[in-house]
Amino acid sequence: MLFLKGLLKDWKWPVAAIVVSALMLAAAHAFETFGHLYPCPLCLRQREVYWALIAMTLTGLALWKVRPTRRFLVALNVLIGLVFGVGVVVAFYHSGVEWKIFPPPAGCAGGGEIDLMNMESLDRPMTVPSCTDAPFYILGLSMAGWNGVVSAILAAASFIAAGATFRGRNEA
Structure with a gap:
């Protein structure tokens, strides 16, 4: 709990949100x-x-350096939470498409995998992987499902950080 209190202090949460977002992108790649x-x-x-989220948070931190007020930091943390909330919605929708609860959007029909690292494959028509086929499940959740769980946790942490900053526990 002490680690969480330290992480939610001042500018540390926005920086942590950037780092976690970069790690999620690195894992996906x-x-x-x-x-x-x-x-x-x-x-x-x-x-x-x-x-x-990375672009918005970097911009927010740059602006916060110009005018370091607690109110601005609260707003930035709330915006970070809302963006992670969008991630939850997108991941939930993708999971629903994989479970055949929601129809896939246009362009998600699939038709096979492409190998971008193989130059010989450029001769063949390129196809898009299907949005309905999860490559694997861990504890009943696909990669999209786990992305939604991570995004929900990060959204909650963002709102906790905003609340702590608003109450003045984390002076900016």
């Missing part, structure tokens, strides 16, 4: 590069949430 698990359009959409 590692699965793609080394595991040959190529992303479907919904997988790419989930990555866009992390890219947006």
Whole structure:
């Protein structure tokens, strides 16, 4: 608990959110590069949430350096929580598509995997992996499902950080 209190102090939570987002993107790219698990359009959409969060948070931290007020830091932490909340929604939708609860969006029909590292494959027509086929499940959740769990935890931590900063426990 002491670690969490220290992490939620001042600017540390926004920086931690950037680091965790970068690690999530690195893990996704590692699965793609080394595991040959190529992303479907919904997988790419989930990555866009992390890219947006990194850009928004870096901009917010730069602006906070110009005017370091507690109110601004509260707003930044709330925005970080809302962006992670968008990640939860996108991951939930993708999981629902994998479980056949929701219909896949246009362009997610699939048709096979592509190997971007093999130059000889450029002669063949490129196909997009299907959004309905999860490559594996761990404890009943696919990669999209676990992404939703991680995003939900990060959203909750963001709102906790915003609340602690608002109450003045973390002076900016």
